Amino acid sequence: MNSEQFQEIKLVENTHFWYKARREIIEEGLKSHKLLEDNLSVLEIGSANGTNIEYFKKYYNKIKGSEINEEALNIAKHKNPEIQFVQGALPFNIGFGDEQFDVIFLFDVLEHVEDDTAALNEIYKRLKLNGTVVLTVPAYQFLFGAFDKLSYHFRRYNNKTLSKKLENANFKILMNSYFNFWLFPVILILRLMEKISKPNKPKGSKLMNPVINMLFYKIMKSEKLFLSKKIRLPLGSSIITLANKE
Secondary structure: OOOOOOOHHHOOOOOOHHHHHHHHHHHHHHHHHHOOOOOOEEEEEEOOOHHHHHHOOOOOEEEEEEEEHHHHHHHHHOOOOOOOEOOOEOOOOOOOOOOOOEEEEEEHHHHHHHHHHHHHHHHHEEEEEEEEEEEEEEEEEEOOOOOHOOOOOOOOOOOOHHHHHHHHHHEEEEEEEEEOOOOHHHHHHHHHHHHHHHHOOOOOOOOOHHHHHHHHHHHHHHHHHHHHHHOOEEEOOOEEEEEOOO
């Protein structure tokens, strides 16, 4: 992403339904696998403006962040002055030397990395034995369009391709599920319309009508109930996966 996009995200990431609901869905995935323990060491790669760390730091005494964009890094440090952040990037410059972690977060980051195979191999090295990577990615290559290009995505994934890449990197899959299931028809229609109209600048995560935003938030966050029971959703616009280093 560029600096303009980080500034746009900064305006909405605390209130926009997708960011709010995604955090709660991730939180439920961590809770259901007993990964919300304060003694765990955690690294978020691609920590952006630091909003995820701001949310999850209440659970962890040892959490750190790595981010490639200097402007976003400064925002993250300002939000979380007690947290250590470094400038780093996948695949070969994550930061923090050779330090290993119990948990690594990778929230909508892998699609930005051209060599995702190398990235997963490096993440494996940076996890302790029995450590866990928790990642989210956008789903379905047929949805790839102007929004993805604007966001500097190299690809989108499905459950099978993502699981295969993780297994090739020697991870054991603990959980993988689509999410944003209920709103998927809306997203599908918008992406198809985008392909037809071919806008110069597609709509992204912008401020929206508060009533619609709240409605979408309640709809999307309801999916965490499925995750709490470890029920996989059959489709959605995103994927959440937890994978273990044995």
